[in-house]
Amino acid sequence: METKYSDTELKIRDAAKSLFLKKGYSATTTRDIAQESQINLALLNYYFTSKRRLFEIIMFETLYDFLNKMVEVYNDEETTIREKIELASSKYIDMIIAEPLLPTFILNELKNNPTNFLKMPTAxxxxxxxxxxxxxxxxKKGIYKKVDSIHFITNILSLIVFPFICSPIIMKMEKLNKTDFNKMMNQRKKLIPEWIIQMIKK
Amino acid sequence: METKYSDTELKIRDAAKSLFLKKGYSATTTRDIAQESQINLALLNYYFTSKRRLFEIIMFETLYDFLNKMVEVYNDEETTIREKIELASSKYIDMIIAEPLLPTFILNELKNNPTNFLKMPTAxxxxxxxxxxxxxxxxKKGIYKKVDSIHFITNILSLIVFPFICSPIIMKMEKLNKTDFNKMMNQRKKLIPEWIIQMIKK
DNA sequence: TTTTCATTTAATCATTTGTTTAATTCAATT
DNA sequence: AATTGAATTAAACAAATGATTAAATGAAAA
Structure with missing residues (x-):
């Protein structure tokens, strides 16, 4: 068991992450964080200097973890292209079901400050x-259509991530609850690889 | 020429929309809006009662326009499925290139308040x-694979909209500027219909 | 011209919010 | 037991922010 962070520091981190994910930077107040983490308001500045700094730390860690989980699938030497897409679909969907606010948060804050992303070694x-x-x-071998690879990778991500981002809309349109929606996303684990393969095949 | 709104009212609307789209609700201050629209701060409340009310008006109108433009393509009686997807790709991509902050804004504020969406007649x-x-x-005829139609419509939207939402990432990864990125999106107008048809074909 | 009413303005108010201060508690060290 | 330094607390500060007020302006109506 690592003791990298003190107990209170951890409590602040957790509360801050939860609130930043839910409400974004501006809508989250330091008093919100203090209350959620059950600590004295001054401790936030004691441990993290400022709200902005706290946010940047959280942002960096979250982005770092996320990108790491993404990349590890893509770089397996053993697996075929199909297996990689299957793995990606399955893993990413599980990951986002576990933390559904993550994509919107990342894409949002990246829009405001895209430099953060560049700093990431994995990006x-x-x-x-x-x-x-x-x-x-x-x-090159002529098995797949000649389309720039940026479209290929964009399509994979689009089909996996976008439904989560517009889940409120999908749920309203189809009158689904959260469980139904997750079922739908679990179906897509198998569907997306099929679709992607069909898309690139000649 | 309609004179539905007074000059100042219009100035406030425009500035508010621009700022809300760029920075979101919480990060936009009433003084921001006053300065951007070159009006006295008190006029905001004079015409729109409160910041929240101004936001809701803007939000409603924006959402309404957006959904209307979306739906009109889907309901054409004359066109084939392929033509509809071609039209959708082309029109939506043009629409979002003209106002690239729209998707993120809508999806964001819908996450915070999905009820707004239900109020829309077109939804x-x-x-x-x-x-x-x-x-x-x-x-039914066995031409297409048996997959629930929610996946079909989700996929179309995903392939069209998601690249815009993560455009900062794409641009950084591929070292594209805005013009390059728009070129990429224009390519997709022709690619997406092909992909979608391939995805659903048996 | 005078009156009337909507529009606009500068100033101010009441909260909220990020941050700091100074005092207190607590645990480890001497 | 006394000391030291970190951790915690309550209180306060200064700036920002949404909203209001009361006076001033201007244009149309009488």
Missing amino acids: KVIMKSQLISQYNDGV | KVIMKSQLISQYNDGV
Whole structure:
């Protein structure tokens, strides 16, 4: 058991992350965080200097964890392209079901400050991943249609992530509750790889 | 020329919409709006009672316009399924290129207050549109795979809208500027219909 | 011209909010 | 037991923010 952070520091981190994810930076007040984490207001500044700094720490960690989980799938040397997409669909959907506010949060705060993303060591790795070179090989060999790989990777992410972002709309339109919606997303674990393969095949 | 709104009222509306789209509700102050629209701070409350009310008016109008533009494509009686998807891709992509902050704004504020969406008369119409029944017919006839139509409509929207939402990431990864990115999106106008048709074909 | 009413303005109010201060508690060290 | 330094607390501060007020302006109606 690591004791990297003190108990109170952890409590602040957790509360802050939860609130920032739910309401975003501006709508979250330091008093919100203090109350949620059951600590004295001054301790926030004692441990993290300022609200902005606290946010940036949370933001960095969240982004870092997220990107790491993303990339590890793409870089497996053993698996085929299909297996990678299957793994990605399955893992990402599980990941986002566990923390459904993550995508909107990341995309939002990245819109305000895209530089944060560049700082991430893993960010640039995606386009140089095993998955991309496997796809490009397929294109060269004439197995796949000649379409730029950025579309390929964008499509995978779109089909996986976007439904979560517009889940309120989907749920309203189809009169689904959260469980129903998650079922729908679990169906997509198998559907998305099929779709993607069909999309790139000649 | 309609004179529905006074000059100042219009100035406030425009500034407010621009700022709300860019920074969201909480990060936009009434003084921001006053400055941007070059009006006296008190006029905001004089015309719109409160910041919250101003926001809700803007939100409603924006959502209303957006959904209307969406639905009109889906309900054309004359066109084939393929033509509808071509039209949707082309029109939506043009629409979002013209106002790129729209999707994130709508999805964001809908997350906070999904009820707004239900109030829209057009919202429920989508799932009963011509496009959906054409798709369901195709499934019955055995031309298309048997997959629930919610996936079909979700996929179309995902492939069109999501790239805009994560445009900062795409641009960083591929070192694109805004013009390059828009070129990429214009390519997708032709690609998306192909992809979608391939996805549903047996 | 005078009156009337909507519009606009500068100033102010009452909260909220991020942050700091100074005092207190607590645990470990001497 | 006394000391030290970190952790915690209540209180307060200064700036920001949404909203209001009362006076001033201007244009149309009488």
